[in-house]
Amino acid sequence: AQSVTQPDIHITVSEGASLELRCNYSYGATPYLFWYVQSPGQGLQLLLKYFSGDTLVQGIKGFEAEFKRSQSSFNLRKPSVHWSDAAEYFCAVGRSQGAQKLVFGQGTRLTINP
Amino acid sequence: GAGVSQSPSNKVTEKGKDVELRCDPISGHTALYWYRQRLGQGLEFLIYFQGNSAPDKSGLPSDRFSAERTGESVSTLTIQRTQQEDSAVYLCASRIGPNQPQHFGDGTRLSIL
Numbered sequence: 001a002q003s004v005t006q007p008d009i010h011i012t013v014s015e016g017a018s019l020e021l022r023c024n025y026s027y028g029a030t031p032y033l034f035w036y037v038q039s040p041g042q043g044l045q046l047l048l049k050y051f052s053g054d055t056l057v058q059g060i061k062g063f064e065a066e067f068k069r070s071q072s073s074f075n076l077r078k079p080s081v082h083w084s085d086a087a088e089y090f091c092a093v094g095r096s097q098g099a100q101k102l103v104f105g106q107g108t109r110l111t112i113n114p
Numbered sequence: 115g116a117g118v119s120q121s122p123s124n125k126v127t128e129k130g131k132d133v134e135l136r137c138d139p140i141s142g143h144t145a146l147y148w149y150r151q152r153l154g155q156g157l158e159f160l161i162y163f164q165g166n167s168a169p170d171k172s173g174l175p176s177d178r179f180s181a182e183r184t185g186e187s188v189s190t191l192t193i194q195r196t197q198q199e200d201s202a203v204y205l206c207a208s209r210i211g212p213n214q215p216q217h218f219g220d221g222t223r224l225s226i227l
Contacts, residue, residue: 042220043220051213092156092157097212099145099170101162101172102147104158106155106156107155
């Protein structure tokens with residue numbers, strides 16, 4: 001069965017510090033991988049996606065993620081966080097063909113200390 | 115507007131009532147999805163529409179849930195005889211085509227008393 005695991009439910013970092021959010025997936029086919037961010041009361045905004053090609057993908061707001069097939073991981077990184085990055089982050093996986101019904105992780109809540 | 119629009123943004127109703135949630139996808143987006151997000155959880159897939167093809171209903175949790183979409187326009191998600199466990203945020207997403215990401219609306223927060 002397809003699944004996504006985000007091991008960290010809640011992470012707190014100081015403003016200006018680096019950030020890495022972990023995502024591991026279980027998928028039987030070639031996956032499409034996504035990171036979305038959700039602010040309170042809002043829908044999901046796409047940060048970045050991996051479909052194929054270069055395994056290091058750049059996204060909006062200074063985020064990047066690296067696809068590591070051997071580790072079934074797609075970790076999200078940012079070199080220096082800003083207070084406005086405080087939000088819930090979701091990793092998702094979908095098929096590369098067909099309906100792209102996304103399977104989401106439980107989310108990681110990011111808190112920024114001033 | 116340019117994004118996916120959902121209405122109402124909030125809905126409070128009594129157990130046993132029927133509710134109808136609406137989604138206006140981005141113009142030109144052929145694929146439309148409904149997801150459910152329970153408190154503190156990730157999103158669960160409910161149903162998928164692609165053009166005029168038969169919808170993929172494999173995620174609907176019970177026969178109390180149904181959804182319709184006419185062509186590539188508005189979709190409605192209906193929950194009949196609501197139960198307290200139906201309380202959640204219902205999110206709609208649309209996608210322009212293959213190899214493109216889904217774009218989400220802000221959701222409808224449904225509370226069943």
